[in-house]
Amino acid sequence: MSGRCSSTCRLQLLGCFAIRVDEVPVDLGGREEKVLALLALRGPQRRSVLAGTLWPDTTEERALSSLRAAVMRLRRTCPGLVDAGRCRISLGAQVASDTAELLGRLDEVDRLGDGPWASTSETLSALGGPELLTGWYDDWVLEERDTLQHRQLRALESLAEVALMTGRAQLAGALAERAIVIEPLMDSAQELLIRSYLMSGNQAAAVRVYRTYSRRLGRELGIRPSPALTELIGSTGFVPRPGPPVRV
Template identity: 40%
Template sequence: MPARRETGRAPLSVTAPAGARLRLLDTFTLEASGTTVDLPEGQQRLLAYLAQHGPSARAVVAGTLWPEATEGHALANLRTGVWRLNRLLPGLLCVDGFRLGVSPDLWVDSRQQEALATRLLHHEPGDEPWAGDEVSTLWQREFLPGWYDDWIIFERERLGQMRLHALEHAARLLILRRDLNAALRFALEAVRTEPLRETATVVLVSVYLAEGNVADAVHQRDVFTEHLWRELGVEPSPRLASLVPWPRRSSPTSVMPT
């Protein structure tokens, strides 16, 4: 019917409960009006999906959250979940005939982190995206740990890679600005998150060299080399060696366990 098609194209906009905040990084926590809201697992997954993906077709949401159910059963589960969330927190979900979403007023930490990482990676001269309070989201590491739905695993990897690239890029920019204390903080967080990530180690070594701390740079190179050999049986790329060359009387293999 024409009216129904028009409803399907209408923008989704509903006011969320006062102070509604959803945390999906390192935990699942929903707060409204300063109070933590307990949700059953099914409603948690529904809210997490809509908050991360934005407005989505009902059939897509149902098929993603209940992949092993028949279409009819999955849609019935979705209707029940939407009804329960709307009853618990009116205004949290945006609903029309075809799509579901969350209120644009709902604060979501994973989306804040992604927006900040995008700003960092597209930084322009004079912009200081690392200077605001929002930078704290970069210290939240993992999207919904302990959840293993296929879409969550994909988002966890995607967001994790964006975060690491943003940490490394911010550290490089801060080296250029000679803000070495801040650069060190970003580089250390990148290495702490992924100790076997060579690009993170390269940035950290670069910070040490910019500070004039050659001994720290050599130590970090050696620690990374030993760790890489022990875990993967491979040597670092020439890029790391070009930053801190090996002495002529030594070689990378001399620090590797036999």
């Protein structure tokens, strides 16, 4: 595809990489995909920094050469995908990305906390959506993925806490479940889910969550749930069996 990149140019980084221009998928090479992804996640970059991040295991000259080739192909494919100056390169102003939208929602949580928008299915799906750039294992991708997941977890747990405080057990449970998908072995998310079941009067479901979590902790990490979580489930009358010794 050639021609000017329109305002309908959309970059997908959550899940598998994809780009569509005027709703038409565009195929790019691996180098070009990485350039667009890094610019979308980190903003404008100096050429030397961009090249060094994307190709850290080669000489600066070869890295800059790879960057120039990638930028040339991007310009041929769709002028406007990138703005390439002499020293700095940025994503084109017309390019929208799903990560920018997600970060906008996370900023809303930080700034506004709970609100009517927080309980919409769109927001729930966005906050607990697919991981960043599935199947990519570059160091910079792992770093960005970890940062994004921490923000998602913080937002989901924050909203779930507010939902519990305001008596919305079902919403709290939905938020906690999305947090557990991101990080299954985190006591705080499991506690929120258990509390949501207890608030709704479903003690059996709360016990099932605890049992499943306890077995997985023992199998994968050789540890037990925290005393606080065990005490919480004990309020149902359930007495947890002794688990494996805690690793130190």
